[in-house]
Amino acid sequence: MKYELYYWPTIQGRGEYVRLALEEAGADYADVARGARGTAAMMKMMAQRGTPPFAPPFLKAGKLVIGQTASILLYLGARHGLAPKTEAGRLWVHQLQLTVTDFVLEVHDTHHPLGPSLYYEDQRGAAKARTDEFWKERVPKYLGYFEKLLRDNGGAYLTGRRIAYIDLSLFQIVEGLRYAFPKRMKAFERRMSGLVELHDRVAARPNIRAYLASDRRIPFNEDGIFRRYPELDK
């Protein structure tokens, strides 16, 4: 079965967590909106009756249309060996992914604290305050949680010896924070050696390495979730 991924064609954004899973799995997929008339096809699916997704990303798998990043990963993880086989294991990885989802929303809030529909330029002061609080309180809380899990479990990956989609997402979090906040991240990385090692382990996997070197990987930019605004990086 060839999957169809629907996501904005010019950013990594929330779609990137799905792209990484599809790439690691070696799955056959089309990144529909990056092709001709793809964005129009995406908008059309969101306007249909029945079970239209609220927003991209969504994945078409045969007749199924699945929206929400974490839900897509729950589905793909079970089918491509990117999650444990037991119900307890699957729920655990899903729960971790939902915590990443919360963190990603907070990352977006650093540059859009007054709301997603206003321009960044109209909320610079608030963005500075929110970013300071984010690095003082939220990054240590979230990344500290994942770092402790890695340390306690002692495995190569977050849930043990085998990779799961949550590891790909944590790779993306490290990549994104390094892009958006190079100075702050450099200072923080000494407190998260386990996550840095996990990042490197994911980056070295053949399918991920090939993906990152390809033009299927869209570069970070200032329209996505992780944005580099030097004034927010101290």
Added chain:
Amino acid sequence: MKYELYYWPTIQGRGEYVRLALEEAGADYADVARGARGTAAMMKMMAQRGTPPFAPPFLKAGKLVIGQTASILLYLGARHGLAPKTEAGRLWVHQLQLTVTDFVLEVHDTHHPLGPSLYYEDQRGAAKARTDEFWKERVPKYLGYFEKLLRDNGGAYLTGRRIAYIDLSLFQIVEGLRYAFPKRMKAFERRMSGLVELHDRVAARPNIRAYLASDRRIPFNEDGIFRRYPELDK
């Protein structure tokens, strides 16, 4: 099996979506942190090794410990007839719940735009700006989406003739917005007659009515997600 729900004992918050599902199902459960030494027991579970939840709410079901509201509902929905039986149906309701999750985070941002660890009193100006944007752009987008689903599907509930946990969550959204923003909500309700009817239908269900009249339902207050700050209500 008797469930154990772990959530902050003095607020509805994110735990309320789980409480509503347990109550509608007539499930046997303890709201642990509301009992003696319950909060200490909750903190202890979050500090353990292995698979500690990141934050409340979490549900203990036998040996399973499930964190993240939407994940708990995914689990409960399948076991208590509060979700469709097909994989497509279960994923669809889960996707809708994850959209409610995103909306709840945006509700919280209306009074905490500069970050969850700062006091409201230190971010009043930003809260006013965020709340204006929330009511101008975000409420119409989210509630308009659910209203359209209700209208298109033509059923008594969001997914048709049978109630699912998403209906309970939408009831809570209406209740919460009415509490926090009585004036703004009053003006908006003429644009969401389907959701208001759904709210009333849920409120009239025997188990929900009994729950709302009991002291198991914690009143809204200014420590929860939905907070009444008159200056944010125009």
